[in-house]
Amino acid sequence: MHATSTPTPSPDRAALVRDLRRFMPAESVLFEAEDLRPYECDGLSAYRELPLVVCLPETVEQVQQVLKLCHERQVPVVARGAGTGLSGGALPLADGVLLSLAKFKRILEIDTENRVARVQPGVCNLAISQAAAPCGLYYAPDPSSQIACTIGGNVAENSGGVHCLKYGLTVHNVLGLKIVTMDGELLELGGKALDTPGYDLLALMTGSEGLLGVIVEVTVKLLPKPERAQVLLAAFDDVAKAGEAVGAIIAAGIIPGGLEMMDNPAIRAAEAFVHAGYPTDAAAILLCELDGANAEVSEQIFQVRELLRACGATEVRSAETEAERQKLWAGRKAAFPAVGRLSPDYYCMDGTIPRFRLPEVLQEIARLSAEYGLPVANVFHAGDGNLHPLILFDANQPGELERTEAFGRQILELCVAVGGTVTGEHGVGVEKLAPMCSQFAAAELAQFHAVKHAFDPAGLLNPGKAVPTLHRCAEFGAMHVHAGRLPFSELERF
Amino acid sequence: MHATSTPTPSPDRAALVRDLRRFMPAESVLFEAEDLRPYECDGLSAYRELPLVVCLPETVEQVQQVLKLCHERQVPVVARGAGTGLSGGALPLADGVLLSLAKFKRILEIDTENRVARVQPGVCNLAISQAAAPCGLYYAPDPSSQIACTIGGNVAENSGGVHCLKYGLTVHNVLGLKIVTMDGELLELGGKALDTPGYDLLALMTGSEGLLGVIVEVTVKLLPKPERAQVLLAAFDDVAKAGEAVGAIIAAGIIPGGLEMMDNPAIRAAEAFVHAGYPTDAAAILLCELDGANAEVSEQIFQVRELLRACGATEVRSAETEAERQKLWAGRKAAFPAVGRLSPDYYCMDGTIPRFRLPEVLQEIARLSAEYGLPVANVFHAGDGNLHPLILFDANQPGELERTEAFGRQILELCVAVGGTVTGEHGVGVEKLAPMCSQFAAAELAQFHAVKHAFDPAGLLNPGKAVPTLHRCAEFGAMHVHAGRLPFSELERF
Structure with missing residues (x-):
C-alpha cells in the first residue's frame, strides 16, 4: 500500500560492489534487480524497496569488514534474518546495503x-529446539512463525509467542550475544x-x-521439556466471558504454558483452513x-476446568493425545494465514493491555468495527494481554485502506x-x-x-525505523497520551 | 582499610546549602560533620568519605530540583538507599552531594x-512482601539484607537472593521505573x-x-505465594560431592526455589550464631x-531425597513445619555476620561460575587458601553458580590485608x-x-x-564507580582474560 518508487541507481553502486568483492566471493554480493527482488520487503509486504546492494557474509570477519567499509563510506546498512517480521523492520533502503545473515x-x-x-543468528527458531530435543531440552519462545523465523530476528524484535506467558519473551531466554557495531567492533x-556486571x-x-x-552469535537458555503438556479448549457464547475466564485462571495462581483466545471470525477461518476441530x-x-x-x-487441569465452567464456558474439552494437542495448536498457529483467506487484505495489529482490561477493550474494538464498517478477527495471547486484532479490508476499494489505518490507530491509542x-x-x-x-513523551x-x-x-544502522524523531512526531500531530495519565474525561472517549 | 582523608571543606558548600534550602526544608539539607557521619560509607566499611552535603528530598520535584542545581553547578551526586551495599556503590564524594532516598x-x-x-525507592525489600501478604502475593527477590535494604538499591545493584534461581534477579521482577536524569528530566x-517498545x-x-x-519510583511484579514450600537439608563429608549434587538436581529438570551451599567453617559459624540445627x-x-x-x-521432595543420597549425602532431613523451615534459612541468612565473629575481618567475594565447574573451583579455592595461609568460609547460591567465598583475616597483622586482596583477585580471575x-x-x-x-575487553x-x-x-552521577576507565585498567596492569578464550595452558594455572 505504501510501495515506494524504484530507486534511481546510485552512482557509487559499482564502486561499492567492487570493494565488497575484495573480501567476499562475487556470489555473496548481489546488485542485479532480479537478485535484489527477494529482499524488497519483509512480512509487512505493504512497504517495498529495492536495496542498493545485498551482502551475504559467511563469517564474523566479513560482517566486520562490510560494516567498516559502509562506515567509511557513510552507507546505511539494514540487517535481515528470515524476513518474517511484521512491522517492516528489515525494509531495505534504496541507498543502502541489505546485510543478510542467511x-x-x-x-x-x-x-x-x-x-x-550457542547458535549463529540465521538459525531458525524451531531448529534450536529440534537440535536440543535428543537431550530432553528445548528453547521456549515460540513465535507463530517459528518454522521460518531466525533467532537473530527474534532477538532484534524481542519476539514472543504462545508460551511467553510462562516462559518469558526472548529477552528472558537469551544469555549472551556477540554483536558487531557499525564501526566494525566485535562486542x-x-x-x-x-548476571554479568x-x-x-x-x-x-x-x-x-x-x-x-x-x-553475529546468540547464546540461549534451554529448558527441560516438561513431563507433560495438556491443552484444554473452552468455548464461550460471549467474548467478554472468555476475557473474564482469563483473569480468573491467572487470579487462581495458575500460570498456564499458553493461554490463547480467538473470537468467532478467527475460529471459523482457522477451522476452514486446518480443520482443528474448533466449535x-x-x-x-x-x-x-x-x-x-x-x-x-x-x-491444574481439574482446577482450570472448574474455573472455565464457573465463568460460563459452554463446552470444555481436553486433548487426550499429543496428536490432538498439536491439532488444537495448529489452528491457533495458522490463524493469521487463515484469516488472510477471508478477505483480500488484512491489517494485523499488535498491542498490549493490562490483562484485566480485556473485556472492556474487546467491547470497544467491536464498537469501532461497527463504526468503521470493517470486520475484525481477534487472535491473541490472552494471558499476556497481547492483542492481535486483524482488520479485514480490501485495498482496491477506494478509501478502505485509509479507514483501516484510522481504525488501527484508534485501537493502539485505546491500548x-x-x-x-x-x-x-x-x-x-x-x-x-x-x-x-503517543506512547512516549519527548x-x-x-x-x-x-x-x-x-x-x-552517524545513524547508519537501520535508519528511519523503531524510534521516531521528535520532528516526525510533530508532523504526525500525534498526542502523547501516557499510560493512565489522561484525565478520566479523556479516557471516556475510548 | 582504604580510609581516605577528611575532605578539605569545599569553598562553595555554604552557597550550595543556601540554594538547596530554597526548595527544601533546612532539616533536609545536612552539612555539619556529625550529621554527615552516618553517610560516610555503605556496607563496604573499608572505604569511607564524608560528603560535602547530604540532601533528603521528599518529592520527585525536589529530586529534579537537586539534580538540576547540581547539573548547573557541575557538582557530582551519589544516590543512596539504605546503604547496605557491599561494593561501595554508595560511597560519598568529598566534593559531592549525597542524595538519600530515605x-x-x-x-x-x-x-x-x-x-x-508500585512503590517509592526507599521502601524496604521485605516491606513489599509484607504489604502484599494479605492478598496472598509476595515479591520474589530476597537478598540476605532484605529486612534493611531498599528496593531502589536493589534495582541499582540488580540484587539477587536465595530465591533467584527459580524466580530471577531484580531485573526479571521489575516492570517499571520512574527515574530522574542528571539534568532533571523525569523518564x-x-x-x-x-514489553514496551x-x-x-x-x-x-x-x-x-x-x-x-x-x-524515584519502582513497579515490581508480585507472585502468588506458593501453596507449599519445604526445605531439605543434606549433609556431605566432601565439598565436591555437594557440588555434584547441585548439578544432579538441576540436571534432573528440577528448579528448586532455592539451592544454597555452605562449607564447614560457614556451618560452624552460623550454628554458633543462630543455632539453626546444622550438623x-x-x-x-x-x-x-x-x-x-x-x-x-x-x-520433588521424594526425587531430590533420592538424588542427594545417590550423590553421597550422609544425612538428609526436611523441615516439617514452617518454624523449622524458617530456622534452617535463618542460619543461611545470618551466615555473613556469623562468619564475621570468627575473625577480626573478613573479605566477602562475589563471583559467578558456570554451575558444573563448581567442584573444581572449590578445590582450587581451598588450594589457594592453603597457599596464602588465609582461611576461607564458603557460603553461596550454588544453584546459580554464585559464589561468596569469605576470606578471614586480621587487618592489624602487617601484610595480611595485601595478601587477602591478592587472594581475592586470584579468586575473581579464576571465575x-x-x-x-x-x-x-x-x-x-x-x-x-x-x-x-579482566572481565571486559577495551x-x-x-x-x-x-x-x-x-x-x-558530564559524568556527574556516581563518578568513579562501576565502570573503570581504560586509563585505570592500564594503571592496574590488569590482563583481559575473557571467558573461555584463554589458551588451555593458561587455564592450567588456575
Whole structure:
C-alpha cells in the first residue's frame, strides 16, 4: 500500500560492489534487480524497496569488514534474518546495503551441562529446539512463525509467542550475544554465567530492531521439556466471558504454558483452513495449555476446568493425545494465514493491555468495527494481554485502506490509554512510528536517540525505523497520551 | 582499610546549602560533620568519605530540583538507599552531594488484578512482601539484607537472593521505573503491560549502580505465594560431592526455589550464631527448597531425597513445619555476620561460575587458601553458580590485608577464566573496578562509557564507580582474560 518508487541507481553502486568483492566471493554480493527482488520487503509486504546492494557474509570477519567499509563510506546498512517480521523492520533502503545473515545457520554448541545453546543468528527458531530435543531440552519462545523465523530476528524484535506467558519473551531466554557495531567492533555481551556486571547491554540489544549493532552469535537458555503438556479448549457464547475466564485462571495462581483466545471470525477461518476441530458456532474459544510435572498438571487441569465452567464456558474439552494437542495448536498457529483467506487484505495489529482490561477493550474494538464498517478477527495471547486484532479490508476499494489505518490507530491509542503499549511483540519497524509518539513523551524519545548515538553516532544502522524523531512526531500531530495519565474525561472517549 | 582523608571543606558548600534550602526544608539539607557521619560509607566499611552535603528530598520535584542545581553547578551526586551495599556503590564524594532516598518510603499501590506493586525507592525489600501478604502475593527477590535494604538499591545493584534461581534477579521482577536524569528530566520506563517498545532502558537502568539516573519510583511484579514450600537439608563429608549434587538436581529438570551451599567453617559459624540445627561436623551442607503446588512439591521432595543420597549425602532431613523451615534459612541468612565473629575481618567475594565447574573451583579455592595461609568460609547460591567465598583475616597483622586482596583477585580471575563473572549480585562499586578490566575487553568498556555519556555527558552521577576507565585498567596492569578464550595452558594455572 505504501510501495515506494524504484530507486534511481546510485552512482557509487559499482564502486561499492567492487570493494565488497575484495573480501567476499562475487556470489555473496548481489546488485542485479532480479537478485535484489527477494529482499524488497519483509512480512509487512505493504512497504517495498529495492536495496542498493545485498551482502551475504559467511563469517564474523566479513560482517566486520562490510560494516567498516559502509562506515567509511557513510552507507546505511539494514540487517535481515528470515524476513518474517511484521512491522517492516528489515525494509531495505534504496541507498543502502541489505546485510543478510542467511549464511549464519550453524548451531555451534548444545551445552547440556549449562543448558544453553550457542547458535549463529540465521538459525531458525524451531531448529534450536529440534537440535536440543535428543537431550530432553528445548528453547521456549515460540513465535507463530517459528518454522521460518531466525533467532537473530527474534532477538532484534524481542519476539514472543504462545508460551511467553510462562516462559518469558526472548529477552528472558537469551544469555549472551556477540554483536558487531557499525564501526566494525566485535562486542561480547553476557554469556553462560548468571548476571554479568556493567550496564545490561544484552537486554538493551534485545528488541533494538537492528539499530544498535548486527548480531553475529546468540547464546540461549534451554529448558527441560516438561513431563507433560495438556491443552484444554473452552468455548464461550460471549467474548467478554472468555476475557473474564482469563483473569480468573491467572487470579487462581495458575500460570498456564499458553493461554490463547480467538473470537468467532478467527475460529471459523482457522477451522476452514486446518480443520482443528474448533466449535465454529462459539463466540470465542480459549486454548489453555498446562505443563509441568504429571501430578501438577493433573491437579491444574481439574482446577482450570472448574474455573472455565464457573465463568460460563459452554463446552470444555481436553486433548487426550499429543496428536490432538498439536491439532488444537495448529489452528491457533495458522490463524493469521487463515484469516488472510477471508478477505483480500488484512491489517494485523499488535498491542498490549493490562490483562484485566480485556473485556472492556474487546467491547470497544467491536464498537469501532461497527463504526468503521470493517470486520475484525481477534487472535491473541490472552494471558499476556497481547492483542492481535486483524482488520479485514480490501485495498482496491477506494478509501478502505485509509479507514483501516484510522481504525488501527484508534485501537493502539485505546491500548495506550488503558495503560498498555502500541506493540507487544511485532516491533515498531516503519509501521508503528506514529503510535510511538503517543506512547512516549519527548524526554523519553530524546533519551532513546541519545542511546542510539552511543552505538551509532552517524545513524547508519537501520535508519528511519523503531524510534521516531521528535520532528516526525510533530508532523504526525500525534498526542502523547501516557499510560493512565489522561484525565478520566479523556479516557471516556475510548 | 582504604580510609581516605577528611575532605578539605569545599569553598562553595555554604552557597550550595543556601540554594538547596530554597526548595527544601533546612532539616533536609545536612552539612555539619556529625550529621554527615552516618553517610560516610555503605556496607563496604573499608572505604569511607564524608560528603560535602547530604540532601533528603521528599518529592520527585525536589529530586529534579537537586539534580538540576547540581547539573548547573557541575557538582557530582551519589544516590543512596539504605546503604547496605557491599561494593561501595554508595560511597560519598568529598566534593559531592549525597542524595538519600530515605524519605521515599511509601507503598503507592498494591494492584492485585495486575499483580504488581508500585512503590517509592526507599521502601524496604521485605516491606513489599509484607504489604502484599494479605492478598496472598509476595515479591520474589530476597537478598540476605532484605529486612534493611531498599528496593531502589536493589534495582541499582540488580540484587539477587536465595530465591533467584527459580524466580530471577531484580531485573526479571521489575516492570517499571520512574527515574530522574542528571539534568532533571523525569523518564517513565516500562509499566504494567508486557514489553514496551523502544530500547529496553528499564533493563539498562537495572544494575547500573546509580550512574545513569536516580530512581524515584519502582513497579515490581508480585507472585502468588506458593501453596507449599519445604526445605531439605543434606549433609556431605566432601565439598565436591555437594557440588555434584547441585548439578544432579538441576540436571534432573528440577528448579528448586532455592539451592544454597555452605562449607564447614560457614556451618560452624552460623550454628554458633543462630543455632539453626546444622550438623557441625559436615564438610558441606546443601539447603534445597522446593515450592509450588502441593502434589508437585511432594513428588520433588521424594526425587531430590533420592538424588542427594545417590550423590553421597550422609544425612538428609526436611523441615516439617514452617518454624523449622524458617530456622534452617535463618542460619543461611545470618551466615555473613556469623562468619564475621570468627575473625577480626573478613573479605566477602562475589563471583559467578558456570554451575558444573563448581567442584573444581572449590578445590582450587581451598588450594589457594592453603597457599596464602588465609582461611576461607564458603557460603553461596550454588544453584546459580554464585559464589561468596569469605576470606578471614586480621587487618592489624602487617601484610595480611595485601595478601587477602591478592587472594581475592586470584579468586575473581579464576571465575573469569572458567567462563564466569567478577560479581554476581553485589555490584562493582569502587571495589571491583580492577577485576572489571579482566572481565571486559577495551571495546566493551568503551561502549559502556558511550552509554554513560548518553545519560550523563558530564559524568556527574556516581563518578568513579562501576565502570573503570581504560586509563585505570592500564594503571592496574590488569590482563583481559575473557571467558573461555584463554589458551588451555593458561587455564592450567588456575
